[in-house]
Amino acid sequence: MRGVVFTGDRQLEIMSFPDPTPGFGEVVLEMKASGMCGSDLKQYRRPKGVRQNNGLATPVGPTIAGHEPCGVVAAIGPGVDPRQAQVGQRVMVHHYQGCTTCNHCRTGWQQLCQQTSVKVYGNNSHGGHANYMCVPANTLVPLPEALSFTAGAAISCGTGTAYGALRRMNISGNDTIAIFGQGPVGLSATQLATAMGARVIALDISPQRLERAREFGAAETINPSNADPVEAIRDLTHGLGADLTLDTSSSPQARIQAIRALKVWGTCCFVGEGGEVTIDVSPDMLRRQATVIASWTFSNVGQAECARFIIDRKLSVDSLFTDQWKLDQAEEAYKLFDQQNTGKGVFLM
Template sequence: MSQSIRALRFADKERVSVVDAQVPDPGPGEILLDVKAAGLCGSDLHYFHMTHEEMQHATQPRSPEMTPGHEIAGVVLSVGPGVNYPAVGDRVAVQHYSGCGSCETCRKGWDVHCEQASVYSLNRPGGCQDKLVVTAKDAVVLPESVSFAAGAFLACGATTAYQALKRSEVSPGGTVLVIGAGPVGLAVLTWARSLGLNAIATDPSPERRRFAKEIGFGDVYDSADFDILRWHSDKADVVIETSGNIHGRRAALAGVKTWGTVVFVGLGPGFELDPVPDLIMRQITLRGMFVFSVPLMMEAVREAAIRQVHLDPIITRVAGIEDGPAAFSDFANGSVGKTVIGWA
């Protein structure tokens, strides 16, 4: 059996439409989710700017018939055969990479590196639709204190930020420089505050810098000609680079102290360094980071509840599915903060 639902689809280049679609009953190992929040991410924007032909020949090809939105949270409506967890009625967020479950990397929780992984919104439907079938093992139960919008954010950007700080191995009281004050960068600042770290950020956008200050982050500076030593007595112990561009990556190396660590998070081409002066002579550690494991997401959700990490202020717009096309357009035009497609 299947049910009629509403879904967002990429109708054409830079145009999203609401369409009628079908969702099946959950099969073995699956659950049916009543979607409550689906966050919009930079990767959704990547496809928003493509024609249907370009989508199908992209680095990560996708069908234009695939519902976007890989940041997903909702309530379990029903479960398929063999599912004991989660249960009907549970509030959950969904890790968007779903691996085979049996290979070595999946058994470590790193579905993101499974060679057979499917990805919500890429090669299976995403969360910008009323209801969605997901694999039960991808679901992480949300405490009542974590909103659905924050849960969707934790399904990608906010846990990416948490993982970046974990990978940096920054010591308590250390200084963190964040390159880029978009949603992921703001999430890094939010986590850093909750963990007792000193955090500052840079961004070229006056609107983003203004918004960061409005939600309580005063140490956000213009990235043009930024020199950390103008504002602080020493360079940063750790730099988290979220911009994904050449200038941001260069600024990350310039802003980290000797023996420091740089974590590259932002996706984008291009970067050159000279290993001797840039790394060897300064004892610098470079780390790349891509998404996160399911156990790490479970940890981030738990820590967000225990530490009362306030991610909701980063979310500036919650639009109903009928307003989804306008929300995508505003997001593409540079809206600050996090945009979420939400259901009451």
């Protein structure tokens, strides 16, 4: 089979790999859709010869990219419970694998495993930008018939990440939320928060992305390159600030603005990977009773819940995708995605 491998300095190769065979407790998926995520760009842009795995174990040999996998079960190894997987079943992948037995793993949060080096598919273990993918059966999340494979790919990271953050903040129809960054995760958050009844203020420096945010339900849009976003948010909230803010950009400037745009007793959440922020604790947080939290993707339970929410609210998650690609077009696909002014891309197999 063939798979996309990031080689560094904005370069990639489509390499040949042996077709996978499932071992004990594993399944092989025939890939149908594999989404492109903003966090891919950290691996795509890394210098040649340097691994950037956020503290994860370094893989041996080239690693297939793609951590938004969605496909059909093609083969099942020994020891797999029929309730976990059946040949022909439509599935998403919760793209982490820990020890499977600690409290975090058993409650669906394998990425928080404290007992072993966590595998992250598409990062330090083979991902979904390939014809086939081999994963433990316990990472599978059923894909309902009402959802397309492309929707399943989005839920498997970007859209699921947005959903997990909104749930973590206990968002409601009483809230105004300012969402910093309208890339795939931010745009998903705009769509989901609107469906949850909240008033959304969307921020991005790309006019194209702000236009899409309006199409996805944003009540107001702000371009931080044209106006002070903190003052603009206060102007839109009777001088009080937003009830909630969500930063999806990883920009240090956006992160501190997200904190300062809060009203008293407000909550700010970070989901963007990497980067830093410098907080002046007294004026930024303490004297406004601000809460600052982080949300790292979602559990496998949350992933399934996100899928049900999308079906029940009849949301068009497929509309997130502006570009569909074949594996042979991977170089062109990531050059376009690297510009960060388009929508979401997906590889269809």
